[in-house]
């Protein structure tokens with residue numbers, strides 16, 4: 240096959256293009272009504288009370304750590320198998336990151352590993368936990384909430400990989416990723432490889448009104464025009480800055496794209512699940528290990544990961560066939576920046592990193608292309 244097959248790719252339709260064109264001739268390019276419409280629709284999709292659209296997923300994480308009051312005395316636990324931003328948001332506020340290990344079965348942050356850290360440290364050492372719905376596999380946030388409450392910790396769910404995913408709680412209720420039922424805050428990204436592509440973009444969801452208000456202000460310089468909050472009032476132009484915020488705004492034409500993309504999210508998720516099922520069956524009984532969620536777990540399949548010996552050999556071989564598989568992720572704690580800050584033993588994460596490979600997974604991947612990918616992976620083995 241001559242076509243290049245990436246591991247992930249955006250899907251832009253004619254409707255998307257029409258929606259953006261229309262938005263470009265509207266009165267507002269930014270700070271207009273389309274942003275609120277996207278926020279409301281996104282909140283409805285994930286099942287949260289509030290949603291705040293921001294410049295990107297990293298800005299979303301930063302606003303979360305700011306709003307939760309992370310400072311130089313804070314210590315926060317996250318997973319090594321994630322994009323670096325999940326950890327960096329703590330450092331932006333001068334807090335310290337600690338990395339617990341992953342669960343080898345799910346590749347998610349191991350709750351046992353987190354529990355051990357919390358139990359061994361003097362109470363009050365840790366302020367928060369940032370679990371990640373890695374690859375689209377939803378974290379059991381009910382279990383994390385219970386643990387976090389024992390130690391007075393908050394939870395930020397990094398749900399960048401999992402819009403539309405859900406786990407089933409102990410009452411048998413499907414809890415959608417980012418619905419704010421158990422986590423204090425959740426964040427999403429609209430980078431092109433994610434489920435909803437807006438070029439750049441991010442979303443924070445929550446059910447906590449105070450955090451919502453705080454983050455809304457921090458998104459725009461910490462400035463308010465709300466007459467109830469002003470300490471003085473000089474007239475119609477008057478505003479006050481109460482906190483040190485940022486310009487982390489989203490734009491109206493991106494929101495128009497987001498709304499259009501969101502309307503296709505359910506069918507795209509269905510397609511991702513069909514692709515995953517086909518991979519599952521193709522690698523059944525082979526030496527390629529796959530991650531199989533149980534029947535109560537709604538995996539969102541941002542990534543489809545196989546684990547194998549001689550992963551580098553397979554990665555290089557697939558490139559010669561124009562298949563651009565990818566590695567997710569280099570353990571964040573092994574990055575030079577974090578290595579200089581401390582030692583975080585994560586044997587499971589290191590072992591996973593040596594063996595993992597993300598195969599092409601996106602809604603417009605054709606059956607023919609997927610067959611080709613499977614064939615090439617299997618032929619490398621022979």
Ligand SMILES: *Cc1c(COP(=O)(O)O)cnc(C)c1O
Nearest residue numbers: 295296297322324399428429430
């Ligand atoms: C993409 C991603 C981010 C960061 O999102 P950006 O929009 O690229 O800033 C954070 N966490 C995870 C797990 C991601 O995949």
